Amino acid sequence: MAAQSQYEELTRQLSAFGVVKRGLARDLPHQCQAGSAAVLALLHRHGEMRLSRLAELLSVDMSVTSRHVAHLTERGWLDREPDPLDKRSRLLRLNAEGENVLRDISDRYVTTLAEALHDWSDEDVGRLTELLARLRDSFGEGRSPRTTP
Amino acid sequence: MAAQSQYEELTRQLSAFGVVKRGLARDLPHQCQAGSAAVLALLHRHGEMRLSRLAELLSVDMSVTSRHVAHLTERGWLDREPDPLDKRSRLLRLNAEGENVLRDISDRYVTTLAEALHDWSDEDVGRLTELLARLRDSFGEGRSPRTTP
DNA sequence: TATTGTTATACTCTATAACTATA
């Protein structure tokens, strides 16, 4: 359990995270912003899934996820097929075109990070990644949207 | 210099930061959202300053800063006095009411963090804070808004 | 002419609520 002043300092750093987020988003293709990119990445990583599952992985409301998915589908980057187990759902899957777009975006992210963090050690990059993952867990375990009414 | 896969993993964690940001913002008073809270915190920490300096500290465009400041001024939480050195500028200063609001917000942030991170060690909280500060520096040193046209 | 700050406009991301179709 940390001291109050430690939390206050952490608060300052968390509040200032926007500059990092914008730095990453700046170099994305106009057709695929950060929100949509996250959808592509999750579908690539976890494979075919339903919208509700995707929303859960994104920690975002289904209505938001639905719009991202619609955006990506309109551009022909992912397919929606009927779910044989439940006619209300459709299974979302990245297609070849979507994989290409994702690869492009991933390259852009990596380039931006490699440039910004050129003077970081491997260990520090790893430590930050680990702590961010843990931070997300610590916050994610609280109430999730539309699940604890 | 880290490997590509390390950057990709970091990208995932950075993209998922939204859940943390929303977790912190959820418990703020309706009258003062995160953006305005950041203004209060900076004026408390650095004292009286001009709008342009504030925008620089926030790493955000002056137009954005101007709106936050207008919001806070309307609520009577900060004062704008003529800058004796430049009639185009005004000096912004937190007043007593603003200090109270900031104290309230700071308490809320600390409470939220203490709850979410109750099982974190002091050392890990410190490490995360440090790495986030460094991350911000690494991104902040790039182009800043309205300075590199 | 250049700079400080303001305002109008537009875009992204998000949530809530009302709705349809299916379970």
Next chain:
DNA sequence: TATAGTTATAGAGTATAACAATA
């Protein structure tokens, strides 16, 4: 009756561009 998903609407945060006042 409850759940999966969609859509309409609203609000926070941000940037760009046009503008006023002053340097």
